Amino acid sequence: MPVVWMLRRVASRMLQRPACGCQAPVLPSRFLGTSPQQIPADANFHSTSFSEADQPRVLITGGLGQLGVGLASFLRKRFGKDNVILSDIRKPPEHVFLSGPFIYSDILDYKNLREIVVNNRVTWLFHYSALLSAVGEANVSLARAVNITGLHNVLDVAEEHGLRLFVPSTIGAFGPTSPRNPTPDLCIQRPRTIYGVSKVHAELMGEYYYYRHGLDFRCLRYPGIISADSQPGGGTTDYAVQIFHDAVKNGRFECNLKPSTRLPMMYIDDCLRATLEVMEAPAESLSMRTYNVNAMSFTPAELAQEILKHVPEFQITYNVDPVRQAIADSWPMNFDDSNARKDWGWKHDFDLPELVTTMLNFHGSESRVAQAN
Numbered sequence: 146m147p148v149v150w151m152l153r154r155v156a157s158r159m160l161q162r163p164a165c166g167c168q169a170p171v172l173p174s175r176f177l178g179t180s181p182q183q184i185p186a187d188a189n190f191h192s193t194s195f196s197e198a199d200q201p202r203v204l205i206t207g208g209l210g211q212l213g214v215g216l217a218s219f220l221r222k223r224f225g226k227d228n229v230i231l232s233d234i235r236k237p238p239e240h241v242f243l244s245g246p247f248i249y250s251d252i253l254d255y256k257n258l259r260e261i262v263v264n265n266r267v268t269w270l271f272h273y274s275a276l277l278s279a280v281g282e283a284n285v286s287l288a289r290a291v292n293i294t295g296l297h298n299v300l301d302v303a304e305e306h307g308l309r310l311f312v313p314s315t316i317g318a319f320g321p322t323s324p325r326n327p328t329p330d331l332c333i334q335r336p337r338t339i340y341g342v343s344k345v346h347a348e349l350m351g352e353y354y355y356y357r358h359g360l361d362f363r364c365l366r367y368p369g370i371i372s373a374d375s376q377p378g379g380g381t382t383d384y385a386v387q388i389f390h391d392a393v394k395n396g397r398f399e400c401n402l403k404p405s406t407r408l409p410m411m412y413i414d415d416c417l418r419a420t421l422e423v424m425e426a427p428a429e430s431l432s433m434r435t436y437n438v439n440a441m442s443f444t445p446a447e448l449a450q451e452i453l454k455h456v457p458e459f460q461i462t463y464n465v466d467p468v469r470q471a472i473a474d475s476w477p478m479n480f481d482d483s484n485a486r487k488d489w490g491w492k493h494d495f496d497l498p499e500l501v502t503t504m505l506n507f508h509g510s511e512s513r514v515a516q517a518n
């Protein structure tokens with residue numbers, strides 16, 4: 146059989162594989178005895194180069210919140226700017242709009258979502274749209290629509306088009322009857338917020354679609370995420386983001402949780418890396434489809450103590466918000482993420498001292514720039 150004809154046949158079979166760009170080719174390249182770069186120029190690849198076709202085409206929903214812009218920039222470094230589309234129902238700020246593809250997408254509009262996936266040949270979907278714990282309690286019907294109906298749309302589109310789907314869950318998927326110190330992956334989950342209920346629903350629905358339809362669903366339960374250059378969207382762990390801004394700007398901070406409230410937390414760089422690592426993990430290494438991931442765990446008093454080492458005049462006062470406090474009191478204090486560490490090698494980089502130094506450096510240099518201007 147002439148070599149060129151055989152290569153054409155293999156190439157055309159590869160192009161017929163399911164839309165998910167991550168799946169193994171029909172014939173592995175070692176079978177061909179040639180690397181992708183060696184495939185002749187006249188092979189039937191249309192106008193798409195091999196390396197472009199090999200990258201996932203990513204869509205991020207709810208991408209203008211605390212985590213989405215950082216995720217887009219992280220993934221663009223890996224997969225190329227044009228392979229990562231950020232979407233939301235809000236208008237993007239100019240620097241985000243100019244940084245790469247952005248598109249309007251309302252996850253409650255199934256047809257719109259499907260059109261975006263088809264027109265852009267999306268293969269990986271990171272589903273970030275949600276109402277978080279505190280805002281969810283303030284608007285239960287909207288939280289139910291976005292977090293539950295929206296998820297159903299995303300699951301259906303992902304299944305229909307063979308996508309690899311990442312949905313973040315949260316420490317908020319546990320409740321007062323769960324073991325809290327530490328909280329393992331598999332235990333009682335009876336959360337008392339609409340946010341938590343919707344996230345348990347997402348975990349179970351995703352796993353059901355995986356077992357029933359073979360959907361490549363992957364899910365991490367994030368702790369409270371701390372970021373320097375993006376604002377939190379109305380959660381219970383938000384204090385641990387705001388405190389750095391106020392410490393640098395005013396030298397004081399009023400905390401809406403009690404000083405002894407212990408919660409699991411993670412710096413955003415660790416969160417984004419964990420997300421990409423679980424998405425890239427070989428399917429056979431995943432013994433579960435939903436994993437706890439953790440980095441550190443602290444109370445407001447401990448965080449304030451660490452900030453004091455850098456800002457000696459820093460003062461913290463407490464004005465407890467009963468809604469947020471009740472939520473925090475029902476959540477894990479420490480997260481057991483041993484399965485993630487064992488199965489796909491999860492390892493965090495940032496503990497409390499590195500987190501505090503990094504956050505204060507960011508806000509310190511921002512405020513120096515503002516003063517200079």
Ligand SMILES: NC(=O)C1=CN([C@@H]2O[C@H](COP(=O)(O)OP(=O)(O)OC[C@H]3O[C@@H](n4cnc5c(N)ncnc54)[C@H](O)[C@@H]3O)[C@@H](O)[C@H]2O)C=CC1
Nearest residue numbers: 207209210211212251252273274275313315367369370378
């Ligand atoms: N930030 C954190 O500490 C944690 C976040 N997570 C999860 O990570 C994901 C991202 O979190 P954040 O960025 O912090 O959330 P966020 O609240 O900051 O952003 C959510 C985004 O969803 C968008 N959205 C709302 N309704 C929509 C709709 N109908 N269609 C499309 N988009 C819509 C909003 O405009 C917003 O930009 C969420 O699913 C959240 O539950 C989980 C644990 C911790």
Ligand SMILES: CC(=O)[C@H](N)C(=O)O
Nearest residue numbers: 277278315380381382
């Ligand atoms: C931990 C979360 O899911 C979020 N930051 C919230 O506090 O609601």
